[in-house]
Amino acid sequence: MKFRFTAAAVAAALIGASVPSFAAEISISASSTGKNLDLFRKQLDAFEKATGNTVKIVTMPPSSTEQFSQYRLWLAAGNTDVDVYQTDVIWAPQLADQFVDLKDATKDVVGDFFPAIVGSQTVNGRLVAMPLYTDAPALFYRKDLLEKYGKQPPKTWDEMEATAKEIQEKERAAGQKDMWGYVFQGNAYEGLTCDALEWVKSSGGGQIIETDGTISINNERAAAALNRAKGWIGTISPSGVLAYQEEESRGVWQTGNAVFMRNWPYAYALGNGADSPVKGKFDVTTLPVAAEGDKPSSTLGGWNLAVSKYSKNPDAAIELVKFLTSKESQKQRAIELSNLPTLSALYDDKDIAAAQPFMPNWKPIFENAVPRPSAVAKVKYNEVSAKFWTAVHNTLSGNGTAEENLELLEADLTTLQGSGW
Template structure:
């Protein structure tokens, strides 16, 4: 079938769905964490069916740091091969100049989304990416093991360590030699920034760089929080946790070899999958607080879809990002992958609540989630984060004390800031 005939046949369908009448071939870069790629492939089939456009999927690694590096190279070179980028919530200020302003195209749907999420993707008044889903981490716990030993989900990090140590030791004595108390993302990458920000913020140690641009990281509470986490390595957490990203932590957890795990909510659906050793045996609660009376801190996460300003088919690309951020697609993603919607109404949806019983409880967490300091540090955020996770990783691995590493970090960030961010 030649192109002109194909376009004529598809015209009625495209006009009915509001998509452009001219079919185009576009491409989208997306990450490979969990079942994200499988889900997106299924949605692209539906999008192609409705719109007549064709979409090529460009597979990216699961590490957000590696994705960002590749994206920055492509965009700096004016790459026309990728039209749509799946983007992390913190990238908007750094890549805004390379993306199309979606304000006008999305004016009919932005009011459905959490204002904080829309704000996170708005730079100098321009909406540079459409939200696909938001995220905040959870504490996953083995419900069966806590019940077995008469324990409750911990409210503080100190309580977590005590419970993890006790249950771990008793399970090992009972023959579960590979059991650990707690797994998290300890590798030197963006995920460690998220974890460490939670430890520090929940202890009252600030947010690395505050909203006014002040560098706040070098303080006693922040140092104490990192020393606390350092004490976990080799006791309740394996030495290998220093190389864990999301999927490595999930691997230990899902095979039944950890009492607790810090991870993002996509793990919930996978943990209850047919091939999971812990299906039906776990629960999720918000992350612990630093101490009694302190507020727990969950790092704001989430992924979006942005249109490259170098795209030769921007109309089709904009149609795709609106489709991927639509209420229908977000509902499917929530039900199938336990990814958190950015559309508030879906937290009251009966189908979503039935598939993911924990999800409605997460709505207030997003309203108080802790953002990484990308807005304050703008285009320098990636360097700030890399220096921060480097200092944290050095501390966890025993290279210098937390106080020493944070003092050095303050000097490095001050040099990086210069006169302003």
């Protein structure tokens, strides 16, 4: 099913927009993950037709870490070549001073968005980005294989590991030599921070730095969570997972070579694509926990749109942001890319429910998602995250034990905190 922009839909998305009377040339930087760029281009074509403006896409790599580094360089240099930036939910405190305050321009629509997501993009009272879509990962599982071997979707990490190991071994014995039990994002980048935060939080090990500023990561439960994950490498997960980001994980999964995968909602629509070997063979559930009674933890993700304060056409850029985050645009994004809307009303939309039956059930996953400590670490968050994912990657790679690496991490974070968040 495809949702297409009709003339009426474009008009609805632009109602109330003070579209400039002159034709502006603007640009938007966007991630190349999945089919994000393809949909952006379709929506930008509709915007161009309706407004007379022209919009160029500046293609960014899938890695959010690489994107952030490039953004920071451009903005520090006062770059005027990019008007609108697609931004990760965690970047608002770090890049706020480089973006236009959107509060007044969006006062007619901002009340329709989830307040918590709007809050995550508000810094010192300034709305620095508009929520485009939200994100919270889930456990993807091959329902056909679980049914084949009489298994239920796992509730705990130990259950997941045991089920993954058994099915992997039996499938390999049956001739599926490339089958693996579990794939995730193990590369040393922001994605590993997300995965490892889930392991730690769902094991009762805290969330790296607590909301009151307490550095909590050096504890027995956090160490146990990382040691458990280390045990997956080379057993139920390929050694190459230490270099995997989202797309590498999806590549193994979508070719039918994994029982379980941890990934974001975008992988759902792609996995059910017409050319996908796993179409109709999988489902999703909440990520596992360490033990019964622990709370499932999915890292809060999501992407937003911000307007550069260096833009030569800020009015046109703001209207583009409002257009791309409108109900009509988000509906198309949900249907075609399985991206989670940031507008509450869309979770009751019948077209979305028909196209993406899983989506209404995903709402409680992200509403209870655990945030990364960007709010408390502020401009130092990138350093905090880099130190955390390095400690985790060292542990997974066998370069020191979890206990040793977390002790070193605590010392590094304490030093960083001492210089002021």
